[in-house]
Amino acid sequence: MENDRQDKAQAFYDDYWPKNVPDYKKTREHVFEIVPTRKYKKAFDGGCGTGVNSLALAEIAENVVAFDLSSASLKTAADLAAKLELKNIKFVQGSLLSIPQEDSSFDLVYSWGVIHHTVDPVKSFHELVRILEPGGCLVLAVYLQTRLTFIHEITRKICLKMPRLIKSSFIKSLAVFIRSIEKVKKLNVVRDDNPYIESKIEDWFFVPEKHYFTIDAMEKLYGGNGLTFELLCEKTGRFKSTSNFIVRGIKNTN
Structure with missing residues (x-):
């Protein structure tokens, strides 16, 4: 059942993202607004889509893993990286429910509007935390749960x-x-x-999977998994009911 739902999500994004490539210049500006500005050793873009976030992360990280369920999206992302002659991005296909990376292997984990489209967003969250090293930064955008x-x-x-x-x-x-x-x-x-x-x-x-979080629930997830919590933006759009909210936190070093 879970595999069937995941297959539907993959099919949707194989069709959706290659024809909906975000503007790179504006995406780049946005990434630099919400990611702490410093040099990172290794960044993970969880659910990279067409890779525009990964391209921006490649400017501040020595190496980037651009990770997505959709092979068509990854091809689009790889083509964009090739046009910009970026050599420090590795493209990997897979599910956030089971990320094929070692524990504590990234000092920056970034996932924009993705875990809420997975079959089990909390499990996906735990996987992102698992691969984040102590002292590393986790940046997420997730759908806001409202009365609507x-x-x-x-x-x-x-x-x-x-x-x-x-x-x-x-x-x-x-x-x-x-x-x-x-x-x-x-x-x-x-x-x-x-x-x-x-x-x-x-x-x-029309997305096959869609889940929502309250800000309080996300704060508990961060705190319960050994991360600080900072709310950067409570709604990314005009209306809360159709918006993401943006959060970030640092993984405890204890």
Whole structure:
């Protein structure tokens, strides 16, 4: 059952990420805002997608492991790294539920918006902590649980059952609606760093796996696993119900 769910997630991202490559310049700026600025020996990008975060991490780490479930995403990431002539990134395919890396082997572990899309996000969290060395930094972005979460989940479960043609029409119609609201009310739903609202709709409602955390629950996870806790941003978007929150912490050296 777990393997079947993981296969569905892999198939989704094999299709999704290669056609939705984030803007590297803006991603780079964002990474440097949330990762403590120093030189790292070895960084791990857990769920790297198309690798734009990995490219940024390669500037501040001697070596980077770009890790993802999707082979298509990794190919896109490797192609981007080759264009920039970056030689210090290793691309590895696998699941965050069982990371093929030694304990305490990275001084920076970064995972943007990924563990909440795994079959077992807490297990994925534990794996990220396991490979982080004492004194190392763990940076995560995860979906925020709000009073509207149940509405999003009902909508997502309905959307997952849509035939392909209906799915396409739904995405286009909702995108038109959101753009009309943004134009009239200036809600800034379609942000400059992601003008392709269709891709956001697909990520909101058509992902096979989606889990949510409260900030308190994440703080307990960090503290219970020997990490400090710092809330960097409580919502990354206009609305909390469709946002990640960003946290980081340092692993105890005791």
